[in-house]
Amino acid sequence: MAKATKKQALGRGLSALLKDPDNDIQSANDKGADKVVGTIVELDIESIDVNPYQPRTSFNEDTLQELASSIKELGVIQPITVRKIDFNKFQLVSGERRFRASKLVGLKTIPAYIRIANDQESLEMALVENIQRQDLDPIEIALSYRRLIEEIQLTQEEMSNRVGKNRSTIANYLRLLKLDPIIQTGMRDSFISMGHGRALITLEDTNDQLDVYEKIISDKLSVRDTEALVRKMQQPETTKSTSLKEVPSFARKAGRELSDFFEVKTEVKANANGKGKLIIPFKNKAELERITKLIQGEK
Structure with missing residues (x-):
């Protein structure tokens, strides 16, 4: 218990240091930066802006309320990560659900790791962190991979090293973005799984994809059933006269x-x-x- 009290007191002390205009930290080389960067600090919630590079575009209100109830009871167990953008001003890098839930229950401060990063580094950190999360849908992950390729200009091999995923896994996610937008939305809303999507992508005709997608929904087809149906549709192509x-x-x-x-x-x-x-x-x-x-x- 004593350790926890000391840690919280340290966090408050560093928070005061960050509010001192005579010791404003703008880079990793500034005086006092080593005491702050990478350390858990209690920050005023109002001093934190949301991340414009956030890969997640939707937040489930029910699960957000559940997280808010947990935070109200137990506090924020896992600190968020922010980057310093100005004097006593920070921007979220990761942890927007925790940030939103904390605001819902009226917390005035939140524990945070502070990073000093430029826009590109901030985007990369946010994307990589979000890819590692378990609650992202396949399309969100695929979009994050595409942004790493297009905006950070990473090759699939470089990205494989950054996120710890095989290149084939990354390629499978990226292929999902070739599906019709209606099917992508269905995957984001959990009407179909990534396995269904991987089966559908082998159909070149978009109309065929949509026909099978509707059948998956209406007949509650499993991934195996979907794969069998797709193979049957493709069979005439291999038995032409x-x-x-x-x-x-x-x-x-x-x-x-x-x-x-x-x-x-x-x-x-x-x-x-x-x-x-x-x-x-x-x-x-x-x-x-x-x-x-x-x-x-x-x-």
Whole structure:
């Protein structure tokens, strides 16, 4: 108990040091920086701004209230991390849920680790820390990986070393961002899992992806059921008639022109002798009627 009291008193002492304008710490080389940086300090909540680089974009209100109740009962067990941006002014690097929950219960101060970092370092710290969390959905993690690549300009190999994940794992997350936005939203809302998403991404046609997605929801398909359904849909691609496998150039050209004309992805199959078939897909009755009118030459 004595150790805990001493630690809290130290935190309050450092807090007072940070409020001394004659000893304002702006860099790791300033006097007193070694006493503050990396140490737990009790900071005024009002002196902390939220992080504009926060990868998490949504916070579940129910779980936030649960965390707030826990903090009210036990206090903030795990300190947040902040970076110093000005005199007695700080910005969150990680721990926004703890920060929000602490404000909900009316705490005036919060324990924090202080870092001195530029914007890029702050973004990288926030992204890496959030990737390690267990409560992020797969799309949030994928977006964090993409931001590390695009904004921090890390290669997948460098990122693998930073976050402690295999490159194949990182690649699997990034591939999820190729899914239709509707499916991504479904994953974020926990209607489907990452396993479902990985099965869907193997379907090249977005309409096929959405059809299977709707079936997953309506029929409550497991990941294994989804994988089987996707394989079944892909099966015709591996059993094409050899006489139609090699599509002549005239048929490919006609297929492109018809696709432009009907505004749908048509498929033309033909053998070397010119014999074949034309497939014009449609999604609903209205689209079929539109295509029929085009065939009949109606406006």
